[in-house]
Amino acid sequence: MTDEPGRDKVSGPDEEFSTSLTEGKFRIQQCNSCSAHCFPPRTLCPVCSSRDLEWRDASGIGWLHAFTIVRRSIEKGGDYNVVLVDLKEGPRMMSRVDGVALEDLKIGMALQAHVAQEADGDKVIFRPGESE
Amino acid sequence: MSRSLRGKSAIVGAALATPGPRPGWSAQEILADAVGNVLDQTGLTLKDVDGLFVGSAFHYTPTLSMAEYLGLRPRFSDSNMVGGSSFVGHLLTAAMALQSGQCDVALICYGSNQATAGGRLHSMAEPQPYEAPYAPRYPVSSYAFAAQRHMHTYGTTRTQLAHVATAARAWAASNPEAQERCPLSIDDVLNARMISDPLSKLDCCLVTDGGGAVIMVRADRANDFPEPPVYLLGAAGAHWHRQISAMPDLTVTAASESGPRAFAMAGFGPQDIDVVQLYDAFTINTLLLLEDLGFCPKGEGGPFVASGAIAPGGDLPVNTNGGGLSCCHPGMYGIFLIIEAVRQLRGAAPGQQIRGAETALVHGNGGVLSSQITAILGNEQTL
Structure with a gap:
């Protein structure tokens, strides 16, 4: 067709x-x-x-499915998180959570997506969202 | 499940390249060293080889490069690239090619100078545009997600994961070919430098040089060679994702599909297996694969390994050469799983020999828990 x-x-x-x-x-x-x-x-x-x-x-609503702290020397920028987020619409995506200390990341926490314009390109990142 | 391939092909040669660091040797030179060793073992020459199976991260067209380098003119070749699991998959395609008359002598081989060439994972992997912007450490972060979900869902602990590493080291201790043989404690693993939480450096496989080669023929010729033949009884592969973000359930691998299909072809179940070789790129692999292949119930991998079941003296001998965690891991490990299984079934293991072993399960993992390929091997008694 x-x-x-x-x-x-x-x-x-x-x-x-x-x-x-x-x-x-x-x-x-x-x-x-x-x-x-x-x-x-x-x-x-x-x-x-x-x-x-x-x-x-996208609704931008999601929940933290899993996270890891990638260990990196202070000189190279220090430790950072990489996460998997379950989107309200169903799919899962990789991302990063900003606005929360590494030790406060918790599986299941509510997140809200933002588009960040960063030096290496535009990307979807998340911040803590409203709990439902 | 078709059982038409069961016992119809046999591994008549299985050899390593000289183990240990190989400074000054290229990947293809190490591969050729292993090929020379397997030819010596079988009494065959390169002229006899008409089927070639190569997986490699060093060559864009591995069978073309290696056939030229070795001086082969294969009638059939296959470089299906599914990461470290490729070689276990080649057992299945080689058996199919042998049975359909596409080739008579199948050579499966691999070589890598990963350690002496700089220690980084040599890879031709394209960037994953929906993951790369977040800079996960590839591939360890992907396995870290799976480990974290297993901990979250089933209460698995880092100590339980550490038991996988200490069991592998205990096997390696008696294998002169293993590259890490010094004693390893649970605390050593727990206190090692974190790489990507919850996995520490000692939850990760070694980075070594190494090579291996396997020769397979139709079963009617299996007894024409010096060493006892080892038969392919069952094999199956499955893959459900490429990137970890697309893995349907981080605690269930496609081994839960490949395993039952391979067992069905072999007519065996987990209880019939004497020795197990699992692709242990990271400690979490062993837990997931033990569960998905049916050696323990889902979620009970942690307590199972912590009980000592997979260590020397346990009920289920797993990774008897020391595995990728302590024996060798030159980028891709699949060929080494096969070689250790064959040696066990011949009664000629370089380290601890499992007495009377007649059946072996070999399981390859590729990508980031992506490709899962299971093969069941057995000696003459299992036909």
Whole structure:
């Protein structure tokens, strides 16, 4: 079907995602056929194979699924966290949590996404969010 | 499960390159050293080899590079690259190629100078654009997430994980080919420098040089060689993700699928296995794989290893050469799992020999708990 949604896009989903980030927006795709959300961006819905994936503004709501403290010398910037976040929409993503001491990170804590413009690129990071 | 491959192919040669640091030797030179050793063991020459299976992080087209370097003109070759598990997967593809007549003598080989070349993990892995911006330490941070979730979900402790490292060291102590043999205590592991919480340096595998080679033929020729044959009884692989952020459940690996399928092909279960070789790149691997392969219930890996079950003298001999944690780990470890299993089944282990061992399970892990490939091996009595 040549008129199927998704075939006539100018750029691919990865580029659309990064363009959104440069505009300060965190968006994820939702499948119009089966309603599943997917992240990282896809060309085909991994649940139902449809091409009809539509960008939605992410709620930004998530919960800390797991974290690790990467140990690094003070001279190189010191220790930092890397986390896995379960998004309210369903997918899980890697990120970083700012605004909380390393020892206060807790599995299950509520988080809120922000788009950070950083020297090495735009990225989605999280801060502690409202508990629900 | 098709059992058409059960017992139809046999490993008739399995040899290491000279163990230990190899300064001045390249990856392909170490590989060729192992190939020379396996040819000596079997009485075959390079002219006899018509199937080539190579996994490598050093060569973009490993079978092309290695066939040229060795002077081979393979009729069939495969460099399916699923990280360190590749070589266990090659057992399955080699058996398929042998049975379908695509080749008659299959050579599976690997060589690496990872340690003397600088100690960093040699990798051609492309950056993962949805993970790299957060700078996880690759690959240890990925395994750290799995360890943390296992602790959170099942109450597993760092002390229990440390038992995996001390058991491996205890096996290594009697293996002259193992690269770390000095005594290791639980406190040593707990007090080692943290790399990516909750994994310390001693929760991580060694960084060494090393190489290995395995030769496989159809079973009808299995007894034409000097050493007792070891038969492939079952094999299966599964993979569910590439990046750790896409792993469906951080406490359940695809070994929970590959294991049952490999057992079904072999007609065996975990209770039938005499010796186990698990890909222990990190201590958490051993726990997850023991559970997913059915050697203990899910979530009970911690108490199981802390009971001494997998250490010398325990009920389940695991990683009898010292494993990747204490014997060797030159970037990818899969070939070494196979070689130790074969030596155990021949009654010719370099370290502690498990008396009367007739069956072995070999399990390769690749990527970040991504590729899981299980093989069941047995000696003549198991056919």
